[in-house]
Amino acid sequence: MDAAHALPAGALCRVALDSLAREWPYRPDVFMLDAHDFAQPRERHPLFHTSYDWHSCVHMHWSLLRLLRLHRDRLEPAQLDAIRARFDGAFTDDAVATEALLFDRPGYRSFERPYGWGWLLELQAELHRLAADASLPGDLQARCRCWRDTLEPLALRIAQAMVDFLPRLGHPVRTGTHSNTAFACVLALDHARTCAHPALQRAIGEAAHRWYGRDHRYPSEYEPGGEDFLSAGLVEALLMNRLLDGCDFADWWHRFSPSAEALGRWLVPVTVGDASDARIVHLHGLNLSRAWCWQALLPGLPGELVEPASRAIDAHRQASLAAALGGDYVATHWLASFVLLAEGREQP
Numbered sequence: 001m002d003a004a005h006a007l008p009a010g011a012l013c014r015v016a017l018d019s020l021a022r023e024w025p026y027r028p029d030v031f032m033l034d035a036h037d038f039a040q041p042r043e044r045h046p047l048f049h050t051s052y053d054w055h056s057c058v059h060m061h062w063s064l065l066r067l068l069r070l071h072r073d074r075l076e077p078a079q080l081d082a083i084r085a086r087f088d089g090a091f092t093d094d095a096v097a098t099e100a101l102l103f104d105r106p107g108y109r110s111f112e113r114p115y116g117w118g119w120l121l122e123l124q125a126e127l128h129r130l131a132a133d134a135s136l137p138g139d140l141q142a143r144c145r146c147w148r149d150t151l152e153p154l155a156l157r158i159a160q161a162m163v164d165f166l167p168r169l170g171h172p173v174r175t176g177t178h179s180n181t182a183f184a185c186v187l188a189l190d191h192a193r194t195c196a197h198p199a200l201q202r203a204i205g206e207a208a209h210r211w212y213g214r215d216h217r218y219p220s221e222y223e224p225g226g227e228d229f230l231s232a233g234l235v236e237a238l239l240m241n242r243l244l245d246g247c248d249f250a251d252w253w254h255r256f257s258p259s260a261e262a263l264g265r266w267l268v269p270v271t272v273g274d275a276s277d278a279r280i281v282h283l284h285g286l287n288l289s290r291a292w293c294w295q296a297l298l299p300g301l302p303g304e305l306v307e308p309a310s311r312a313i314d315a316h317r318q319a320s321l322a323a324a325l326g327g328d329y330v331a332t333h334w335l336a337s338f339v340l341l342a343e344g345r346e347q348p
Helices: 009-021 054-070 077-090 093-102 115-131 138-168 181-194 198-212 232-243 246-256 260-266 282-300 303-325 335-343
Strands: none
Touching (some): 054 077, 077 138, 138 181, 198 232, 282 303
16 A cells, blocks of 8 residues: 555554454354353354454454554554453463364364364464564563464364365365355465465465366356355465466466456445445455455456456555444454455465
């Protein structure tokens, strides 16, 4: 983002802190074995029981870390103190152990798969980056190392679960919502490279080539769906961009690219008909995630597409930034993360 559209770091931090402090409303993903199998969210999820649902709680924690690493000079001292207090209080060995044990319960093999898995792995990748950031004050860097080490057992568990899962998934999930396979793989690939997990990196590469390697003339005229927060086509292209070198990606994009008319649908922000509806408001996330994808794809795009894609990035950001900063909680409990993705400063 240029100076005229600087990221509102302090406002995003306030939204994230507020969301992570709110236990209610909460939307649980619960598999009940019998009539007695019920627990309050904070009992079942001692770490991730706020911010409306499990996965949003995970990636709003990531939002705070991202702000801490990239924008801490623009945060207020009280906000920096609140971030430290949040992680010191929430990231405990007991809380992480309870979260990890949930994946052993009958019926929870697919809990938060793949969206929550991807975000948990990305959260740990951000902790790794902070723990290695020599520009942090010494006491803060030490805290980040502690938070990283505390979360590591859960991250290792989910990384291994993904290594085991990807070869079993015969076909990708191409929806524009939480089940999307490519989005989770983009986040997990960043984790694999940042945290040195070669088995996960290999599993993602093999699966992506199997699922997407032969795609051609992607039908973008069928996007968006009315509840999408991802462009299935663009996030697929982003994953392949991360896996292929420049020439190979150029060849892949040439085969994959929609017709010029159909591709134009990806260049115009979508209108959100009801931002107070928990699912229709997803379309604000779609605008922001499109901006993220186009920003990352720019260096590998054909020359004639660079200028329209660049205009689209700014248009999509501006169309949905305000929704992340104010409005109904069905939007504010998660959209800050997508604003930070759309900033486009670096991976994921």
